[in-house]
Amino acid sequence: MIGKEIRMERILDRNTGRAVIIPMDHGFTMGQIDGLLNMSETISRISDGGANAIILHKGMVKAGHRRHGRDIGLIVHLSASTSLNPDPNDKVLVCTVEEAIALGADAVSIHINLGAPNESKMLEAAGEISRDCTRWGMPLLIMIYARGQGVDGSSPAAVGHCVRVAEELGADLIKTTYTGDPVSFARIVKACSVPVLIAGGEKAGDLETLEAIRDSVAAGGAGVCVGRNAFQREQPREFVHAVCSVVHELVPPKEALEQP
Secondary structure (H helix, E strand, C coil): CHHHHHHHCCCCCCCCCCEEEEECCHHHHHCCCCCCCCHHHHHHHHHHCCCCEEEECHHHHHHHCCCCCCCCEEEEECEECCCCCCCCCCCEECCCHHHHHHCCCCEEEEEEEECCCCHHHHHHHHHHHHHHHHHHCCCEEEEEEECCCCCCCCCHHHHHHHHHHHHHHCCCEEEECCCCCHHHHHHHHHCCCCCEEEECCCCCCHHHHHHHHHHHHHCCCCEEECCHHHHCCCCHHHHHHHHHHHHHHCCCHHHHHHCC
16 A cells, blocks of 8 residues: 555645645536646645645647746546436546556546436446456546436435445545535545545636535535646636645634635
């Protein structure tokens, strides 16, 4: 496990055991969207804001490689789909653990949608990736959501099921939906043996986003994976700095937004 432990130290803050991770894999799904048009510039701002790690697809690693300034952890995303697909919830593997290692990744991530028509294929792929991660000592972040027809993906039962599936698959980190309620989220986190981070979701107001992050951390969450809610801000560096203050220093949201 020593390889995983060393790499995990590049993702989770050593003092708090929590992380602020900025996924920037959205271009594969959504195309050339605002915030991801100049990857080097955006990654520099995110890094300068204090984020622990970023998530990229393999082809974007060169575009976002840090050549100066503050370092940042690299998670290579292994699965994908596009919004043009009749079933955009159908994630397939587009990269391997070995490729991620060659790219210098500190961890890898995959995406699973429980309840989707091709759930079984995503679970099978996740099992294979988990095996390879154990073999190579590579931390695995599983992004997992309940997105079946008629399913309330933010209900405690659905979120709890997602977390349990990811844990049983061998995840080292789990990203999932916040239940919106710190009491129910605390029960989910307490029943899981690995760090659970909440997804940022679609872009929301600064204070609203930080309050949800604060509540999740207070409930025992390990931080946040926030994408569009970070890189599509007018001032992404400043907002990421505020997020890091809430996650790592437990600064109240309003005070975090007022920091220089």
